[in-house]
Amino acid sequence: MRILHTSDWHLGRSFHGLHLLEDQAVVLAQILQIAKDSKVDVVVVAGDIYDRAVPPTDAVGLLNATLEELILNLHLPVILIAGNHDNPDRLNFGQALFAQKQLYIYGTVMANATPVALEDKYGSVYFAPLTYCEPLTATELSGEKQPNHDAALAWQIKQMLAQIPADARKIAVAHAFVAGAMPTPDSERPLAVGGTTTVELKNFEPFNYTALGHCTLRKIAVLSCVTVVLS
Ligand SMILES: [Mn+2]
Numbered sequence: 001m002r003i004l005h006t007s008d009w010h011l012g013r014s015f016h017g018l019h020l021l022e023d024q025a026v027v028l029a030q031i032l033q034i035a036k037d038s039k040v041d042v043v044v045v046a047g048d049i050y051d052r053a054v055p056p057t058d059a060v061g062l063l064n065a066t067l068e069e070l071i072l073n074l075h076l077p078v079i080l081i082a083g084n085h086d087n088p089d090r091l092n093f094g095q096a097l098f099a100q101k102q103l104y105i106y107g108t109v110m111a112n113a114t115p116v117a118l119e120d121k122y123g124s125v126y127f128a129p130l131t132y133c134e135p136l137t138a139t140e141l142s143g144e145k146q147p148n149h150d151a152a153l154a155w156q157i158k159q160m161l162a163q164i165p166a167d168a169r170k171i172a173v174a175h176a177f178v179a180g181a182m183p184t185p186d187s188e189r190p191l192a193v194g195g196t197t198t199v200e201l202k203n204f205e206p207f208n209y210t211a212l213g214h215c216t217l218r219k220i221a222v223l224s225c226v227t228v229v230l231s
Pocket of ligand 1: 048082084085175213
């Protein structure tokens with residue numbers, strides 16, 4: 001399965017008063033071209049779709065046009081999760097409806113979130129969309145104290161793994177600051193005031209591949225893409 005992994009589009013971002021949408025449209029057009037040229041099977045956007053909770057309308061329009069091209073014209077499934085910049089409930093709009101067209105949106109954190117299973121000739125590949133989750137949200141939903149981001153993520157992963165066969169191919173999709181990783185350059189505000197916001201790399205050990213947003217284990221520029229072949 002060929003996966004186009006991208007993140008941190010931050011659509012609608014202004015940089016020192018300069019709107020970046022025209023540049024973002026150029027980059028998204030390049031991503032569409034990569035999706036076509038590389039004959040990918042699925043596109044993953046690992047959080048921070050928008051730059052803010054209430055994005056400008058032209059940013060919403062750009063996302064809409066991009067998703068239409070990917071899904072209606074290229075017939076590619078798309079999996080996207082909320083990052084810390086997205087409003088989870090607004091992003092979640094239409095979730096069940098869009099899933100029927102293979103647009104899998106994970107905005108709102110839920111206690112009963114389910115993985116996405118996509119098929120290739122070797123069987124199922126399970127995607128665990130780990131939408132950005134504050135410790136307080138995880139505490140409320142789990143009924144147990146989740147003192148930090150690491151505990152919240154571990155709770156989300158546990159829920160997902162319980163629904164995935166142990167021997168199946170598994171991919172995590174997460175928006176987190178992994179210990180030892182690089183934050184995405186120039187795109188991030190602090191996740192919290194005080195307290196640890198990093199998550200441990202070992203959380204992702206059960207997965208064959210982890211599609212991260214927010215930071216990267218190698219230095220990959222904002223809006224870059226990698227294609228992963230998993231068979
Ligand atoms: Mn982020």
